[in-house]
Amino acid sequence: MTRAPRVRRVPGGVRTAEPGRSPGKAALFLLPAVLLLGALVVYPLVYSLFRSFFDAGGDRFVGVDNYVEAFTDPRTLVAFRNNVIWVVVAPAAVTCLGLVFGVLTERIRWATAFRLVLFMPMAISLFASGIIFRLVYEEDPARGVVNAAAVGVHDAFASPSPYPGARPRDGFTATEDGYVGADPVSPGDVVLLPLVGYAPQQVPAEARPVPPPTPGAGEVRGAVWLDVSQGGRAGRIDPAERGLPGVEVRAVRDGAVVATATTGDDGRFTFVGLGPGEYSVRLPADNFTPPFRGLTWLGPTLVTPVIISAWIWIMTGFAITFIAAGLSAIPRDALEAARVDGATEWQVFKRVTVPLLAPVLLTVFVTLVINVLKIFELVFVIAPGSVQEEANVLALQMWQVSFGSGGDQGVGSALAIVLFLLVAPAMVYNVRKFRRERS
Numbered sequence: 001m002t003r004a005p006r007v008r009r010v011p012g013g014v015r016t017a018e019p020g021r022s023p024g025k026a027a028l029f030l031l032p033a034v035l036l037l038g039a040l041v042v043y044p045l046v047y048s049l050f051r052s053f054f055d056a057g058g059d060r061f062v063g064v065d066n067y068v069e070a071f072t073d074p075r076t077l078v079a080f081r082n083n084v085i086w087v088v089v090a091p092a093a094v095t096c097l098g099l100v101f102g103v104l105t106e107r108i109r110w111a112t113a114f115r116l117v118l119f120m121p122m123a124i125s126l127f128a129s130g131i132i133f134r135l136v137y138e139e140d141p142a143r144g145v146v147n148a149a150a151v152g153v154h155d156a157f158a159s160p161s162p163y164p165g166a167r168p169r170d171g172f173t174a175t176e177d178g179y180v181g182a183d184p185v186s187p188g189d190v191v192l193l194p195l196v197g198y199a200p201q202q203v204p205a206e207a208r209p210v211p212p213p214t215p216g217a218g219e220v221r222g223a224v225w226l227d228v229s230q231g232g233r234a235g236r237i238d239p240a241e242r243g244l245p246g247v248e249v250r251a252v253r254d255g256a257v258v259a260t261a262t263t264g265d266d267g268r269f270t271f272v273g274l275g276p277g278e279y280s281v282r283l284p285a286d287n288f289t290p291p292f293r294g295l296t297w298l299g300p301t302l303v304t305p306v307i308i309s310a311w312i313w314i315m316t317g318f319a320i321t322f323i324a325a326g327l328s329a330i331p332r333d334a335l336e337a338a339r340v341d342g343a344t345e346w347q348v349f350k351r352v353t354v355p356l357l358a359p360v361l362l363t364v365f366v367t368l369v370i371n372v373l374k375i376f377e378l379v380f381v382i383a384p385g386s387v388q389e390e391a392n393v394l395a396l397q398m399w400q401v402s403f404g405s406g407g408d409q410g411v412g413s414a415l416a417i418v419l420f421l422l423v424a425p426a427m428v429y430n431v432r433k434f435r436r437e438r439s
Contacts, residue, residue, distance in 0.1 A: 045420065052413035066414040070401075075389060076415070079397040082304055083422075086375060086393065090308050090315075091368035095361055097312070098319025102327055103349065105320070115324060119317030126314070130381025133310040137297035137382075147294025154292045161289040162246045166198035168283060169227055169235060178285040180252070184278035188215050191222030191281055194235050195244060200228055207242040208266045220251065220271040220279065224263050243267015250282040257282075298383065300390040307382050307391060311375065319364050326360030327353070363433060370426045373419065394419050 055062050070076050101118065105111040121129065138144030141151045172179040185191055190213050203226055213221040224247045225237060243266040251259040251271045258279070261269040271279075297306050330353065338348045354361075376395040383391035392400075394415060402412025 048413040048416045048420075051409060052417050054410050056408040056410050058409070062410065066408075066410045067418070070411050070414045070418070073411075075392060075400075076394075076397055078389065079392040079394045082391065082393050083373060085304060086308065086372045087369055090311055090372050091365050093308075093312050094315045094319050094368055095365045097316045098323045098364065099354075099357070099361065101316070101320050102323035103353065105324065106327060111324075115317070115320055118320055121314045122317050124314075126377035127381055129310060129314055130378045133306070133313075133378075134298075134382050137306050139294060139296055139298065141294055144294065144297075146297060150294045151292055158292070160291045161286060162204075163195065163198050163244060163288055164290045166195045166226075166244075166288050169194045169196050172283070176285070177282065178287070179283040181281040185220050185251075185281055186278050187218045187220055187274045187276065189220055190215055191220060192235065192237070193222060193224040193249070193281070193283065194227030195224060196227055198226055198228075200226060203242055204245055206265050207245055209239065210237050210241060210243040210267045212237055213268055216270070218272070218274070220274060220281075221268070222249065222270075222281070223266075223268045224249065224283075225267045247287050248284050250284060252280045252282050253277065298387065300387050303383050303387050303391045307378050310378055310382060311372075315368060315371070319368070322364050323357065323360060326357050330356050359433075359437075363430065366426050366430050366433075370423055370430070373423050373426075394422075 051058065052066050053061060053063060055066075101115075105114050108114060124132075135143060136145045137147075139147060141147040167174075168179050171182050173182060181191070192213075210223050210225045213223050215221065223237065223243060225241050225243045227234060227241060243263060245263055245265045245267065247263040247267070247269075249261050249263065249269050249271075250257045251261075251274060259271040259274060261271055263269045295302065297303070334352055334356070335348055338352050343351070374395055375393055376399065379388070379391050379393050379396050380399075388396075398412050398415040398419060401407065401415060402409050
């Protein structure tokens with residue numbers, strides 16, 4: 001039996017049908033969306049649940065064996081641990097940043113432009129953002145922006161070694177403090193310290209040819225030079241070879257440094273004031289320490305925080321947009337009343353703004369949690385293959401198990417169902433909250 005349309009009276013006594021009350025028409029308009037949702041959401045979900053109880057080939061029923069295998073795989077445990085880190089850190093960080101920026105941008109003239117700039121990363125696909133951050137955190141300072149900045153700051157406070165990678169040719173023993181000569185020296189001796197392992201084109205421009213040092217009474221004299229001339233004699237000073245200026249040389253006796261000298265432009269140095277006896281010559285390690293090249297951001301230790309930082313950069317604009325909308329809806333008289341009563345700006349923010357924004361903040365947080373649980377693209381693109389296992393998350397693990405070498409779609413479907421069960425509570429909460437707000 002067809003339901004009669006509801007009617008309403010209008011001035012003049014004319015009765016008209018109330019618009020928008022035709023279930024048949026509503027169903028007709030909703031049918032395409034229902035079919036699309038069924039094909040893209042309901043069917044894959046039901047099929048994944050069904051498939052998770054069968055083996056890799058889909059022929060043999062295995063019950064919950066796929067779930068047991070998924071949770072006994074160490075890679076799944078690492079992925080689950082990383083997902084926990086993501087859920088604990090990332091949504092809270094983005095929500096807090098969105099709140100801070102949202103409040104601050106209310107007080108500047110170009111607030112809309114500022115929010116637009118912060119929202120722009122969301123216009124970039126996650127794959128493109130992953131490529132950008134893969135380059136930003138590149139270990140080579142010549143390519144990676146972060147390490148280039150780190151090297152610049154480091155070198156501003158700590159002078160780099162003059163000859164990184166160089167080493168004595170022969171007759172020296174490597175220690176933690178540098179290189180120590182095997183043969184003792186006494187006042188009046190001459191010490192020759194040929195170095196190798198350094199590119200001739202990198203020798204300082206002020207370096208000059210080395211005059212052979214001559215013995216001096218009560219002194220130990222020597223020379224440090226780059227012993228790489230072609231056709232020359234190893235360990236001997238050749239006319240074409242130049243001294244290495246700025247090399248620190250130490251005279252050591254009974255384990256204590258008793259004299260220090262620095263080579264001149266011609267590579268020569270002199271120890272003066274030495275008493276009688278034998279001494280060891282030491283070349284400190286500071287002369288040859290490799291230059292600071294930054295941190296291995298994409299290594300096993302830091303790769304997950306790096307990827308989280310990329311996600312925070314992308315999603316902060318989303319949080320600012322929602323929180324700014326919530327701030328605009330706060331009654332201004334409540335804020336002004338608190339200020340009239342003598343509250344400071346911090347007290348107004350803490351006791352008025354945040355409590356009134358709590359529903360918006362909770363909605364933003366829950367939405368970000370849903371997004372975090374499904375994270376895939378950034379981890380796949382940013383993490384190098386050698387450390388992808390350390391940065392693994394459940395969505396990536398599901399893809400690798402299902403479509404990687406020797407893919408097992410039974411275990412992959414089990415992981416998909418587990419991921420759905422993790423996301424579902426947050427989705428249900430958001431849906432119920434929106435319905436309560438509408439009612």
